[in-house]
Amino acid sequence: MxxxxxxxxxxxxxxxxxxxxxxxxxxxxxxxxxxxxxxxxxxxxxxxxxxxxxxxxxxxxxxxxxxxxxxxxxxxxxxxxxxxxxxxxxxxxxxxxxxxxxxxxxxxxxxxxxxxxxxxxxxxxxxxxxxxxxxxxxxxxxxxxxxxxxxxxxxxxxxxxxxxxxxxxxxxxxxxxRSEREHSFLLESTNDPVFALDGNLEVKYCNGAFRQLVCSEDGSAPFSEVAGLELTSILREKFDEVLDSGSGFCISAFEYRDRTFNVLINRTPDGLFVLMNDITVAEQTRKKMNFRERFENLLITISTDFIKMRGSALNLGINDALLNIGVSIEVDRAYLFQFSDELRILKNTHEWCATNVQPQIDTRQELRTDEYPWLQNRLNRHWAFQIPRISDLPSWAEAERKLFESRDIQSLLIVPIVHGNNLIAFLGFDCVNQENYWSEDIIDLLRVVGDAIGNALVRNRMEKKLIEMYRRAEKEAQINAVLLKEVNHRVKNNLSEIIGILYAQRRYASSNDDHDEFVQSLISRIRGLATVHDMLSSSGWKPLELTMLARRIINSAITNAPDTKKLKASISKTSIRVNPNQAHALALILNELVRNSLKHALAVRDSLKIKVRMRKRRAGRITLIYSDNGPGYPEEVLEHDRKNLGLDLIQNLTIKNLQGDLTLQNDGGASAKIVFRRTLTEDGADGSK
Amino acid sequence: MEVSRKRKVLIVEDDHLVSEMIRGMLEELGYEIAGEAEDGHEALGMIREVQPEVVLMDIKMPKMSGIEAAILIQKHFPTPIVILSAYETEDLVKEAAEAGVGAYVVKPPGPAELFRAIEIACGRFEDMVELSSLRRKYEKALKTLENLSKLLPVCPGCGEEKRGEDYSRMLSMYLSSIPVEEISRYLCFRCGSRKDP
Missing domain, CATH: 3.30.450.40 (GAF domain)
Incomplete structure (x- = not known):
């Protein structure tokens, strides 16, 4: 080794x-x-x-x-x-x-x-x-x-x-x-402002959203310098509260620079961690939802109420609805215009105004629609439309612009009311204090209200028409019933008079009388009665014009004259009218006078001229002079020594039925002057009064 | 058909031809025409003058209607009245009945109808006169009985006798108001059994 x-x-x-x-x-x-x-x-x-x-x-x-x-x-x-x-x-x-x-x-x-x-x-x-x-x-x-x-x-x-x-x-x-990067990434990528403060309330960290919110690039300085006075004044108290409190955190909501935040402040060992949750959109959505819910409830109530409203209650209901809608959508004026005369005329029938806003209803009556073609064009197409800024109106809406500006309108919303396929009215909403813009949601909901009001208006109009028709029918039925009674009465009277004529003719008849003449005179008298009855029934037993009456009676009477004789009748024109009873009596008198002329004058002449003159006199008195160019009355007739049925009828009808005076005389022929007092009512009331 | 006794009839009618009809029918039936008036006002004047036994009257007339005239006739010159009208509403019939009209005939009547109406009106009128007479007699008897009951000498309730100056005065006053013959008839058996001359 x-x-x-x-x-x-x-x-x-x-x-x-x-x-x-x-x-x-x-x-x-x-x-x-x-x-x-x-x-x-x-x-x-x-x-x-x-x-x-x-x-x-x-x-x-x-x-x-x-x-x-x-x-x-x-x-x-x-x-x-x-x-x-x-x-x-x-x-x-x-x-x-x-x-x-x-x-x-x-x-x-x-x-x-x-x-x-x-x-x-x-x-x-x-x-x-x-x-x-x-x-x-x-x-x-x-x-x-x-x-x-x-x-x-x-x-x-x-x-x-x-x-x-x-x-x-x-x-x-x-x-x-890596963790820091992730945290930083998370904090930077969030849209909510986030920052951390130390114990001296100096900003230790802040994300981009916070810097953007406070418009500051300085991320490390005292909070008041970074955030500015407004945000500091809002949050400072809350910081102190969290720092001093035992819980160590606080949640609170506040508004800052048109945005709504829900702030979470959490105490950390180094100071404070603050998350400002931007709930602006959520808050707006919530408010929108709340508004929509309330508005829908309001519309349901209005629509339901309109179903049972009639007459003046409907007017009150519409005014109430305009108030509630106006307050809900925050306008200054809400109103209803109704069309009439085939869409030619507009009339402001209902209006609600906010406090300190000038009502316009009194000056918005009888507007001619052809003077506002731009507005009418849109309404004719059944468009709901808004004008957020009046000055933006096109040049061909000059008349409308002047109208709106004269009423201080800044923004306007118009919702047409259509029933079936017919434009009948429109709802209008004005903003006079500021410009405004209405969402499609609101416009759609207002259309629902318009439909409900439209239905109620049409139903009300139909009911009024029905009532009017019913009253007219009732009145006609009453008139017909009265006329029927009158017809009955007149027919009975005529029948009584025919019987009276028969009795009178029998009384004056003698054994030497010609049977044919008896019958002819009877027919002539009954025809006279029939002629005046026809005239009176045609006029509905109203006063008759004297000229017309005389012409008809004389024409009817002279039809019995022989064809070989020349007859001419001249009747003066007058506007005098007499009541049915007087017309009846005068017709019978004229009939007898003509019969008399035909009988006596034509017996000795080939031609005959008959004149009838009528004049108004004082105190409602009428003079009627009948004359012919025949031989005139015999002396014994003028001296009342001789009587016949015709003269008796003339005299008695004048005295009894007309309560007038009769004068017979000869003046180039036979002349009968009848003076009576004109009354237009049958019970004798003076028609001249 | 003809009346057994000629009644005097006053015709009140403003239409001459209708008057002619009524006159003709009445003459046929055997009635006497007491006169002809043109309205209610004239009728009132003629009734006093001609004293008809029955009035035949229209309703609708100038100056005074038949109903108004009927009320005044019954008040001042009670006479049977027959209304002759072309109108036949319930209201008019009721008004006529309340005004004392005896019969109501619709124009134009048949002779038999007119006859019945006149006779019924006269019959009813006679009944009414009889009833009025009986009622007056009854009222008078009732008054007498009431006065006599005050003069009873003993109270029928407690049995107490009525004495004193007041009672004597009341008795004297009552007896002085009755003819002696009548008192004697009730109080004296001999006078009471004696027959009236």
Whole structure:
């Protein structure tokens, strides 16, 4: 067995020299930051020790099960090649698999490797990393046989320990670095502002979101300087609360720069860790959802209420709905316009205004739609539309722009109300204090309200029409019932009068009378009755025009005249009207006068002229003068010495039925003057009043 | 068909031809035409003058309606009234009945119908006159009985005798209000059994 050193002095010297190398190697190892450098430096350092010519580090290949030479020093290129892979089953592989430091005792036959006659002896094997996933083993060798001095073994073990410690340190440092990187990545990648403060409330760390929020690049300064006064004033109290409280954390919500944060402040050993969770979007969504829920409930209530509303209750309901909607969607004015006259006229029927906003309902009546073509064009297409800024209206909406601006409107929302396919009204919402924009959701919901109002309006209109029709029908039925009674009454009276004529004719008849003439005169008188009855029933028993009455009666009476005689009737025109009873009596009187003329005048003449003149006199009195150009009345008739049925009827009808006066005279023929007082009602009320 | 006794009828009708009809029918039936008036107002004047036994009257007339005239006739000159009208509503019939009308005939009536109406109205009127007379007699007897009960000398309730100046005065006053002959008839057996001359 060869011995390197013979005595203690040499050995001490050996220790001192190698210890310096060890110290330098350890210092170097402590500064290295990756395991490759450590391994490389370790094999380099190992070969600096006395008795060690070469060194290397095998790394176990988990796949093949081989040990692969990754690092080496002091080995020739050929040796490195031949040792590059140590396969399982070899002696060296068996030794490398050992988990302890080995210091084999090489003899001349027990060399490590031989190359070109040169022998290399294995002096030591040191597992550096032994784990399930990774395994590294260092070896040292020398061209000299024999066991390593114990001092060198000790130094090598120290070096290996240092290597292990360095690898552990590097792994820990890598782990910490990786962890820091991950934390940093996480904190930087979050959109929520995060920062850490020390006990003096100096910012120790802040992420990009925080820097962006406070608009500061300074990440290491007192919090008040970094965050500014506004955020400091909000959070300072909360910091103190957390620092002083036993719980060590606090959660609180606040608004800052139009954003809403839910802040979590946690006390750490170094100070405070603060996470400002930006809940702006969530808050907005929540508010939106709440608003929608409330609005939908409101609309359901409104729509349900409208189903049972009628008349004035509907008006109150619409006003109430405008108020509730106006408040909910935060407008200054809400109103309802209704169309009339085939969409030509617009009328503001209902309006709600916020406090201090001028009502417009009184000035928005009877608007002509053709004066606002832009607005009407959109409404005709049943579009719901909004004008967020009135000044943005197109040039051809000049009239609308002027109208809106005159009412201080800044933004406007219009929702048409359509029933079936007909535009009947629209809902309008004004903002006068600020511009506004309404979401499609709100517009859709307002359409629902519009539909409900539209249904209620149409139903109300239909009900009004039905009531009107019912009343008209009722009135017509009443009128018909009255007319029917009147017809009945008149027919009975006419029948009574016919019987009266028969009795009267019988009374005046004598045995010498011609039977045909008796019948003819009877027919003539009954025809007179029928003519006036026809006229009165056609007029619905209303006052008749005297001229018309006289013309009809005279024309009817002269049809009985012989064709050989010439007859001419002249009737003055007048607007005088007489009541049905007076018309009836006058018709019978005229009939008798014409019959008289035909009977007596035509007996001696071939032609006859009949004149009827009517005049209004004072105190509602009417004068009717009937005359013909015949031979006139005989003297005994004028002196009342002779009577016949015709004259008796004329006289009695004038006195009894007309309560008037009759004067008979001869004035170029027979003339009868009848004066009576005109009454337009049958009970004698003066129609002239 | 002809009436056994000629009743005097006043016709009240504003339509001459209807008057002619009524007149003709009444003459046929054998009634006497007491006169013809044109409205209720004229009828009131004529009733006093001609004293008809029955009034045949229209409802709708100028100046005064038949119903108004009927009320005044029954008040001042009670006479049977027959209404002759082309109207036949329940209200009018009720009003006529309340005004003291005895019969209501719709125009144009047949002679037999008119006859029945006139006779029924007269019969009812006679019954009413009889009833009025009986009622007056009954009321008078009731008053007498009431006065006599106050003059009983003993109270029928407690049996106490009525004496004193007040009772004597009441008795004297009552007896002085009755003719002596009548008192004698009730109080004297001899006078009471004597027959009235």
């Amino acid at each position: 060869n011995r390197f050193y013979a005595n203690g002095r040499e050995r001490s010297q050996l220790v001192i020299e190698n210890f310096d190398i060890l110290s330098a190697a350890c210092i170097k190892l402590n500064s290295l930051e990756d395991s490759s450098s450590v391994f490389k430096h370790t094999v380099d350092s190992a070969t600096e020790f006395k008795s060690i010519d070469s060194a290397g580090i095998f790394v176990f290949d988990n796949i093949s099960g081989d040990f692969v030479l990754e690092y080496s020093a002091g080995l020739s290129g050929c040796l490195v090649d031949s040792l590059s892979r140590c396969i399982p089953g070899s002696d060296l592989h068996g030794m490398l698999k050992n988990d302890r430091n080995l210091f084999p005792d090489p003899t001349e036959d027990d060399f490590f490797i031989r190359e070109s006659g040169r022998q290399i002896f294995l002096k030591g094997i040191f597992p550096l990393i032994l784990s399930e996933t990774s395994s590294s083993v260092m070896f040292i060798a020398s061209s000299m046989p024999g066991t390593l001095p114990r001092e060198i073994q000790g130094i090598m073990e120290t070096l290996v320990s240092m290597v292990k410690a360095s690898i552990s340190r590097i792994e820990v440092e890598n782990s910490v670095r």
